[in-house]
Amino acid sequence: MARYALRLVAIGYVSALLLVPLGIVFRRAFADGVGPAWDAVTTPAALHAFWLTILIALIAVPANTLFGVVCALAIVRRRFRGHGLVNSAVDLPLALSPVVVGLALLLLYGRGGWFGSWLFDHDVRVIFALPSMVLATIFVSLPFVVREVVPVLREIGDEQEQAASTLGASSWQTFWRITLPAIRWGVAYGIVLTTARALGEFGAVSVVSGRIAGRTETMTTHVGERFEAFDLVGAYAASVVLALAAMATLLLMTMFQPREERTR
Amino acid sequence: MSAQTAVAGAHPVARRRRSGGLSVGVATGYLSLIVLLPLAALAWRSMEGGWSAFWDAISDPQAVAALKVTLLLSLAIVAVNALVGTVIAWVLVRDAFPGKSLLNMVIDLPFALPTIVAGLTLLALYGPKGPIGVNVAYTKTAVLLALLFVTLPFVVRTVQPVLLELDREMEEAAASLGAGRAAIFRRIIFPNLFPAILSGVALAFARAVGEFGAVVLISGNIPFDTEIASVYIFGQIESDNVTSAAAVSVLLLAISFAALLGIGGIRRWATRHDG
Amino acid sequence: MIEARGVTKRFGDFVALDDVSVQVPGGSLTALLGPSGSGKSTLLRVIAGLEAPDDGDVLIFGENATAVAPQKRGVGFVFQHYAAFKHMTVWHNVAFGLKIRRRPKAEVKERVGQLLELVQLSGFAHRYPAQLSGGQRQRMALARALAVEPKVLLLDEPFGALDARVRKELRAWLRRLHDDVHVTTVFVTHDQEEAMEVADQIVVMNDGRVEQTAGARELYDEPANEFVMSFVGPVNRLDNDWVRPHDLELTRESNGATRPARVERVIHLGFEARVELELDDGEELWAQMTQEQCEELDLEPGSRVHVRPRRARTFASTQP
Numbered sequence: 001m002a003r004y005a006l007r008l009v010a011i012g013y014v015s016a017l018l019l020v021p022l023g024i025v026f027r028r029a030f031a032d033g034v035g036p037a038w039d040a041v042t043t044p045a046a047l048h049a050f051w052l053t054i055l056i057a058l059i060a061v062p063a064n065t066l067f068g069v070v071c072a073l074a075i076v077r078r079r080f081r082g083h084g085l086v087n088s089a090v091d092l093p094l095a096l097s098p099v100v101v102g103l104a105l106l107l108l109y110g111r112g113g114w115f116g117s118w119l120f121d122h123d124v125r126v127i128f129a130l131p132s133m134v135l136a137t138i139f140v141s142l143p144f145v146v147r148e149v150v151p152v153l154r155e156i157g158d159e160q161e162q163a164a165s166t167l168g169a170s171s172w173q174t175f176w177r178i179t180l181p182a183i184r185w186g187v188a189y190g191i192v193l194t195t196a197r198a199l200g201e202f203g204a205v206s207v208v209s210g211r212i213a214g215r216t217e218t219m220t221t222h223v224g225e226r227f228e229a230f231d232l233v234g235a236y237a238a239s240v241v242l243a244l245a246a247m248a249t250l251l252l253m254t255m256f257q258p259r260e261e262r263t264r
Numbered sequence: 265m266s267a268q269t270a271v272a273g274a275h276p277v278a279r280r281r282r283s284g285g286l287s288v289g290v291a292t293g294y295l296s297l298i299v300l301l302p303l304a305a306l307a308w309r310s311m312e313g314g315w316s317a318f319w320d321a322i323s324d325p326q327a328v329a330a331l332k333v334t335l336l337l338s339l340a341i342v343a344v345n346a347l348v349g350t351v352i353a354w355v356l357v358r359d360a361f362p363g364k365s366l367l368n369m370v371i372d373l374p375f376a377l378p379t380i381v382a383g384l385t386l387l388a389l390y391g392p393k394g395p396i397g398v399n400v401a402y403t404k405t406a407v408l409l410a411l412l413f414v415t416l417p418f419v420v421r422t423v424q425p426v427l428l429e430l431d432r433e434m435e436e437a438a439a440s441l442g443a444g445r446a447a448i449f450r451r452i453i454f455p456n457l458f459p460a461i462l463s464g465v466a467l468a469f470a471r472a473v474g475e476f477g478a479v480v481l482i483s484g485n486i487p488f489d490t491e492i493a494s495v496y497i498f499g500q501i502e503s504d505n506v507t508s509a510a511a512v513s514v515l516l517l518a519i520s521f522a523a524l525l526g527i528g529g530i531r532r533w534a535t536r537h538d539g
Numbered sequence: 540m541i542e543a544r545g546v547t548k549r550f551g552d553f554v555a556l557d558d559v560s561v562q563v564p565g566g567s568l569t570a571l572l573g574p575s576g577s578g579k580s581t582l583l584r585v586i587a588g589l590e591a592p593d594d595g596d597v598l599i600f601g602e603n604a605t606a607v608a609p610q611k612r613g614v615g616f617v618f619q620h621y622a623a624f625k626h627m628t629v630w631h632n633v634a635f636g637l638k639i640r641r642r643p644k645a646e647v648k649e650r651v652g653q654l655l656e657l658v659q660l661s662g663f664a665h666r667y668p669a670q671l672s673g674g675q676r677q678r679m680a681l682a683r684a685l686a687v688e689p690k691v692l693l694l695d696e697p698f699g700a701l702d703a704r705v706r707k708e709l710r711a712w713l714r715r716l717h718d719d720v721h722v723t724t725v726f727v728t729h730d731q732e733e734a735m736e737v738a739d740q741i742v743v744m745n746d747g748r749v750e751q752t753a754g755a756r757e758l759y760d761e762p763a764n765e766f767v768m769s770f771v772g773p774v775n776r777l778d779n780d781w782v783r784p785h786d787l788e789l790t791r792e793s794n795g796a797t798r799p800a801r802v803e804r805v806i807h808l809g810f811e812a813r814v815e816l817e818l819d820d821g822e823e824l825w826a827q828m829t830q831e832q833c834e835e836l837d838l839e840p841g842s843r844v845h846v847r848p849r850r851a852r853t854f855a856s857t858q859p
Binding site: 003006007009010011013014017018019020021022024025028036067070071074075077078080086089090092093094095096097098099100101102103104105106107108110112113114135138139140189193194196199200201202203204207217219220221223224227235239243246248249250251253254 | 269270283286290291292294295298299301302303305306309335343348352353354355356359361367368369370371372373374375376377378379380381384385388389390394395409412413416450455467468471473474475476478480481493494497498501506513516517520521522
């Protein structure tokens, strides 16, 4: 029957493309037992990469969350020239290749870049250092909170906020007591997506960081580096860590999922 | 302030308040600094050597080959996604079986998993030491697999909500008028899904042409064969040919946007019946 | 004749239809009338083949259609929310059934033209449903259902989504249409005024069962039980009797068969006047009379009057 055929295609496709490959990686990572895998992810280089990734996320995610809420409020509740431009600009990071993002940052902050000489003169290292990696990560993970909050703001309308101000609430009070609670699930979902994107960033960071082992490696570039060094167990073990983070992300996404995307 | 606007000309529709304001300033400032400025630098620097250098960069045989491979493969995966993505969305909305919600959750894996790890997983199964004896590493098939992986969720997630909201009564009306299941799908369901499929296709295409991490391990990056545009650009950066890299980047962006505009146009035509 | 025989339908634990039998004479306009949850829509959908009954049969002009798919039953169905094919123009919506049957182009063109004229939508052929008003969309839905010359036309609360004025207009229009076209028609409604105004025969349903099947007059004057009586028109409860407000006679003096009461409120509604009363034992009633009669009695809040039912009905199962 057609129903079973469709079901088979769907499940088969997803398994062959996503699930089975992922399973193999798990198996290979622990092929020699948990010991070697654990050792692989606790080398100094791996640990440094781990903490650096966390640090970058701890800067990028809050920044984009704050921006996301403010920008969503501007887009939905304010009328201004360049409204369409802001709307489109927010979506740009989704349409750009990460390598191109890295290149753009390089051309701005790099040695020959627009700010390059000023930075060099003031001994500020951006490229091949943490700041550029943070900027790259912020760039690529920018849209998510905005895109999740905008529809929620549109849907709730501003009548509640108007009611609050007629009752004497200031802008800040209205925001804190009325708007924010109404959008909190959209924000939460956006934060989950932002974090996942930040942790998973590879291309842009590869370009701007110089991938200096022990200094400017993130977990993702570390995976690539281990692979190139033919240390497959190391690569797989680090992948497992990232995959576990991805699964946690999936669970959180399911929990905070906006109503429109639920299946009945 | 808002109390005044509330009194002066009350208007039941949620309307935007006075123009300007702190939020707009902060939003545009942040966007400019983070996104627009670097892109401006990219566009400007791509023209550093003038038109001739730009032209030389984008007509370099290796660059052209990389762009060709990228576009061809992206179009191919778009076709596959349009079909399979719709099937998966259909199964998730209209079918019921144990594990369906797990399947629904797993669809988002490509959004959650770093691209480099995605590439590694595909290499593990479909590469030289793969357990099923299939080895497509360093071939265009490998690139296809990687692109399919990262673009899986797009069409599914754009079609799903439309399918959920689809008025079942339209299908019942068609049945009462004599239409069989195939006719109902062809004449009623599909036309209503088409715009959503197009949206998903647009997102998938934009993602595919720019993909880097998932492809870089498994494709071997063989010039004129499996080297895609983003890998070529990366190579140019590493060789310190940043102007050339910038030029090819700008071309890639232009092609992407043209494709998106085209798809957007088709979508607008397909939804002309919306009131 | 269309017939439902002993139809039972359950949704989980909920019994939507309980051994329901209904006969619809060919060429008539029958209403299925009842409150929400009475099973009237379910019955209609069972007749259409959109729901399969757990028990019982559906016969369409003598043939047992119970196992037949909706595509093959020859029924026209009109939905409360129109179910317009929103991606097709009005013309294509109406032509749909004909195109499915692969009728020749010329025939389709002629028939669609005729129908659009019948429903007065000729100028709207190339618009999309989203560009039409609710009333226009429903007329389009009717034209669409009639295009394939159905044996029976089924309408599920066809005017429920429209505003009051449009509803009244379309009601009258439907009656005229039926008089012209003579298709056996069954429509579902919760509005008793609508049923009484439009239908030849009314089937009153409640809780998955048929309470009474009769014409409007009989339903009003000789209701089978208290449910029908109170559903079909306003009613007062006086001890064990059920009395229509306009059957409550008010007099200033007692004449033996009357009961004393106090006027609580007098409401003037143009031609009509309503008098809210309270009997000495606390029971509350209201009487309906003409403005003239009210003036003759010179009533105002606090006046003492005497009431007597001109006509009353008693039902065996009445609980005190």
